[in-house]
Amino acid sequence: MKVNTGKGSISLMTLIAIWSISLTVNLPGLAITPMLGNLDKIFPHTSELEIQLLTVLPNLFIIPFVLLSGKLSLSKSKIKIVVVALAIYLASGILYFFAKSMVDLIVISCLLGIGCGLLIPLAAGLLADTFVGKYRMRQLGIKSGLSNIALVIATYIVGWLNHGNWRLPFLVYLIPAIPLVLSVFLRGIPKADLYPASVTPSPDVKATAKVASKASVAGVPAKAIHAKVPAYVNDEENGKPCLVKDGFIISRVWSLITVYFFVCYATVIVSYYTPFLMQSDGMSDSDVGSVTAIFFLAVFLPGFILPYVVKMLRQTTLIACSIVMAGGIILMVAGHNFGVMCVAAVLVGFGYGVFQPLIYDKATQIVTDPAKSTLALAIVLAANYVSVSVTPFIVDGLRDIFDPHHLNNAFPFILNSVLLGIFTFIVIIFRKSFVFRIDRSYY
Template sequence: MKIQTGHGTITLTALLAIYSISMVTSLPGLAISPILGDLEHIFKGASDLELQMLESLPSFIIVPFILLAGRLSLHVNKKRILIIGLAIFFGCSVVYPFSNSLALLLVISALLGIGAGMIIPFSTGLIADNFSKRYRTRQLGIASSITNLTLVLATFLAGVLADINWHYAFLVYCLSGISLLFAFKLDSTPRTVAPQTTTASTTPSASSTKHNWPVSLMLLYYFITFLVLTVPFNLSIYMETMKHYKDPDIAGTLISVFFLAMTIPGFFINNIISVLKTYTNFIALCAIAVGFILFILKAGPVILTIGIILIGLGYGAMQPIIYDKTSSSTVESHATFALALVMSMNYVAIITYPFITQWLQDLFSTDASYFPFLLSMILGGAFAVYAYFRRNSAALGMQTQS
């Protein structure tokens, strides 16, 4: 079966291989989540720093290796880089369940971060290589949705396995084995769009923008990721202190709803852009801001669920659009590197979010559980206004693709 790309076709097997990479990118750190509360009992005598590193180390390692893999993609065969990254990741998934030493787990976590960093740029980079125009937009939306959907399902699976034995939670990483098998089916030299002839009048402007780092898109992706991280980072504390819900399963369910909401827009991204046009990012930011407003109003669980869905939908719509604009704003040979730069901002936001929010809480002398939600509401609302007036700009504007 052949799949249309906008400039030819690729096989269904190759497309499934690309999808499987998107599935792996959401896995780092998942196995630790369901055993966080038990780590002190599992590793008696371990310091708080060591336990925190077990959770955060992969994210720290991922960032430089995303950039390294993106840079290498300019000179080294992409399939080779991808297979090496998947082999490292899968190797870690095999060793993880047999590890009883915290020191060994930290070493494996670091190696997992290396493997993940080498994989992540290609979840979108291979789509940029193989698809163009609206076909690329659609596939980036689907890939984004697969990443978010896998996050929900794998988190649930890790929790179920952890209830049996904490070692078994690490088995979720074995999903990378599917991606590794599929990776060998990829073309070593993916087909790309034939370069277009440029005229003398267009060459200067093109050359001045094509090779620059996508700084505005990097900042945009960091900003919206920073906003929505308020939900997974602070929801459980908010529900306990503000709503007096002591059952952690309630917060866990709402976080799952949040990630599920993020998956929906990606499957319909072309339709969304077709209807909303230049207002797409503005309306997405409005949805995020309104979602946080419902938290500030201290509404009931049904209204809070609506708020969480709005936040998830807004972020889920902007994510593939940012990927698409990144790939379309650079020359084809540099698309993977540009996407690596942008995607690294997701992990930079995860790493910096706790420090920035804590600094702001200290600055305003508050430890109120609603403060992060208030902060995200203000920032989201202000940026929505900015996006309205900048809806035709390079980063926030939308161009219809045939």
């Protein structure tokens, strides 16, 4: 069976092999979460610093290796990078069963972060290389859905396994064995897609007039002008020139990174602070777990229906998502019962679930050189992990100013609702800009 890519076709098994990579990318840190409260019993004399290192260091390791993976994709075989990353990931999962101290757990978790960091950009990058247009958007939506549903299922598995031996939750880190076995089918990706040729500047990408004029007078060839000085490309919407450096459209890079950073921040608040909010309202741990699961299910769902959502909402897609996310956060502040919290989790999760794959797709459009698509994805994806790492510091820093005694468990959500309201206003004002515009090719 063949699957249409928009520029040809690949076999279904090749597509399944690419999809299977997404099963692993959201799992780091998951198996450790249930045991954090019992670390002092598992490892007596565990220090607070060691616990902080166990939760923070893996995410910090992911960030540089996400960027390294994008850089390596320019000169190394992408399939080999995937295989090496999966091998490191799987080896880490196995090593957890031999850990005998907190130091062992910290070192192994860092190794897991390295493997995952190398893998993350290629889970989306291989799809971005292989598919184009609406086919690429659909596949990136499915990729987002798969990674999120894998997280939901793995969360339940970890919770169930946590009632036995403390090592059992680490079984979820053996999942990379699946894409590692299927990696043989990645050879079905056309070589022209895996190694897209670098492009020379097109007629609408040109050096600054002043520099080009001086260079032409001096007899410098046109190609050398483009190679040595910053170039510009016209924005499709307003025709204004945008700086291009090393194949990256600079204004698009920073705008996309900023938006993705904020959207991730606005969403991760739910994971971090919902338990405290719900417990202060007298709800049980079971209720907290259900709302969290519903939230991740809501994030997963849009990935599989993204083309229909975009076709229905068109140019208002991201405006609607911003409003829905803001509405969900406001409900979390106002609602003090389980039913309202479930509805709020669905709204926030659904909005983020639409935003995420569309940002992935736009990441492939911040470069003028298709050979750098994976590197572009790596740069944008790094914003996610930076956001996850710094969100507690941002919230706690502002909380110390506005709620110094930490009396209000709703503070993170009140702050978030204000910021999302401002963000929604920005989306409406700049709805025709690159980041928020929905191209007609999507529908």
